[in-house]
Amino acid sequence: MSLKQLPPESRPREKLLARGALALSDAELLAIFLRTGLQGMNAIELADHLLKQFGSLRALLSASQAQFCDYKGLGPAKFAQLQAVVEMTKRYLAETMKKGDALTSPENTKQYLSSMLRDRHREAFYVLFLDNQHRVVEDEILFEGTIDAASVYPREVVKRAMQHNAAALILAHNHPSGIAEPSDADRRITRRLVDALALVDIRILDHFVVGDGEVVSFAERGWI
Structure with a gap:
């Protein structure tokens, strides 16, 4: 029919x-x-x-x-149309998040980070740089590969934060396994970054771990 x-x-x-x-x-x-x-x-x-x-x-x-x-x-025409829809969705979420306080709409932030990181085949360490009103001034992937103490360099994070004149950061990375539960290595590197950034008076407000269908917040767990 x-x-x-x-x-x-x-x-x-x-x-x-x-x-x-x-x-x-x-x-x-x-x-x-x-x-x-x-x-x-x-x-x-x-x-x-x-x-x-x-x-x-x-x-x-x-x-x-x-x-x-x-x-x-x-065919290619429909593929191009569909990819345009996907990209517009990402940009809509990014614009929605960047227009206001990143902490007032944690679900928007989670949706945005999930759209950016969930389908990556390698781990990516992503940083949102915030001003003193917690508005996003810049965001970028700083590291790719296995996220552990050997591959995430606090000095580089501090350097980029100061270049962007950030007052605070939100960290995020994905688990390609699809399991969002933070590892011990995730918690260790987060603590190192908190300590390093505190020396230059920059706060880490949260660290999100993105899985297949879940996004875990360190702040919600009471770990930051």
Whole structure:
């Protein structure tokens, strides 16, 4: 059955306009993006099929061009469109976070850090540099590889913080294993950084560890 044959309240676009995006399933949202289906398969059915093939919406969004275009009905044009949507989402989260106090919306901060770090195949050590109003003035990945005392250099973090005239920092790194639980090494390097930055009167407000579906906050654990 084509989408036009469905009652209006069951068509994804009409449903979104009437009830809002939260009312739609992953398949319905994807169907709006796809716009058309294939022979014998409407857009919702195609979307549902793709989600089952990739395993999840996240897996589809993070697929490589070769993986994405390997499926009938998907090509470079749709891949480019989808990547544009993903990038716009990241920029929206970044802009939302940077406009205000990074600590007033911890969930926004977690969402942003998750979007930046979750799908990386290597560990990345990410720093948000904040002014004295806790607004983000700069953010960057300082180190990549295994995050431990041997690969994160407090002197370099202090140097970059002073270059950005930061009053405080928020640290983050990902666990490619998908398990967000901080390791003993994570706690040791955090303590070293807290001590090093305290010498130049710069505070570390939090350290987030990003996993597959969870983001752990050191501050919420009482470790900072």
